[in-house]
Amino acid sequence: MTENAHQSAPCPPRPINVSGNLPIIHVVAAALVDSDGRVLIAQRPEGKAMAGLWEFPGGKVEAGEIPEMALRRELYEELGIDVCVSCMQPFSFASHSYDRFHLVMPLFVIRNWDGLVRPLEAAALKWVRPMRLGDYPMPAADLPLVSMLQDLL
Ligand SMILES: Nc1nc2c([nH]c(=O)n2[C@H]2C[C@H](O)[C@@H](COP(=O)(O)OP(=O)(O)OP(=O)(O)O)O2)c(=O)[nH]1
Numbered sequence: 001m002t003e004n005a006h007q008s009a010p011c012p013p014r015p016i017n018v019s020g021n022l023p024i025i026h027v028v029a030a031a032l033v034d035s036d037g038r039v040l041i042a043q044r045p046e047g048k049a050m051a052g053l054w055e056f057p058g059g060k061v062e063a064g065e066i067p068e069m070a071l072r073r074e075l076y077e078e079l080g081i082d083v084c085v086s087c088m089q090p091f092s093f094a095s096h097s098y099d100r101f102h103l104v105m106p107l108f109v110i111r112n113w114d115g116l117v118r119p120l121e122a123a124a125l126k127w128v129r130p131m132r133l134g135d136y137p138m139p140a141a142d143l144p145l146v147s148m149l150q151d152l153l
Pocket residue numbers: 027028029048049050054055056057058059060074103139140141142
C-alpha cells in the first residue's frame with residue numbers, strides 16, 4: 001500500500017464485467033426538468049428491448065456524432081423538441097454491464113427547449129416528481145442516476 005492510500009468503507013458491489021468480452025454501446029440521455037421541478041420519463045414501446053420500462057429519453061450515439069449532437073437528434077426524433085447544445089448540462093453517467101453489452105450513457109440535465117413534448121416513439125410520457133421516480137420500473141443502469149437526480153432536484 002502506498003503511503004497516501006486512503007482506507008475507508010469497502011466499495012459497494014456494482015454490476016460491472018471487467019472481462020473485456022462485452023461490446024460497448026454508447027447511448028446519450030436527457031433528464032428534462034420542467035419549471036415545477038418534475039422530470040420527464042418515457043416508457044419503452046413494445047417490440048424494443050426492455051419494453052415497458054421507463055427511461056430517460058435518448059438513444060444511441062451514431063458514428064461521427066458527439067454526445068450533444070446525438071442527443072439533439074434523438075430528442076427531436078423521440079419528442080419533437082429542439083434543444084440547443086449549450087442548454088445541455090452534463091450531469092453524470094452510467095457505466096453498466098448488462099448480460100450482452102456494456103452501456104456507457106452520459107445523462108444531461110435540460111431545463112430549456114423549444115416545442116411541446118410529444119410521445120413520437122414512446123408508449124407513454126410522464127412528468128414525475130424526483131421523489132416519485134422510484135414508482136416507475138427503470139433499466140438497472142438508471143438507478144444510480146435516479147438517486148443522484150433526487151439529490152440535485
Ligand atoms: N434512451 C435510454 N436508453 C437507456 C436508458 N437506460 C438504459 O439502460 N438504456 C439502454 C436501453 C437500450 O439498450 C439502449 C438505448 O437504446 P434506444 O432504444 O433508446 O436507442 P435508440 O433510441 O437509438 O433506438 P433504436 O434506433 O436503436 O431503436 O440503452 C435510458 O435511461 N434511456
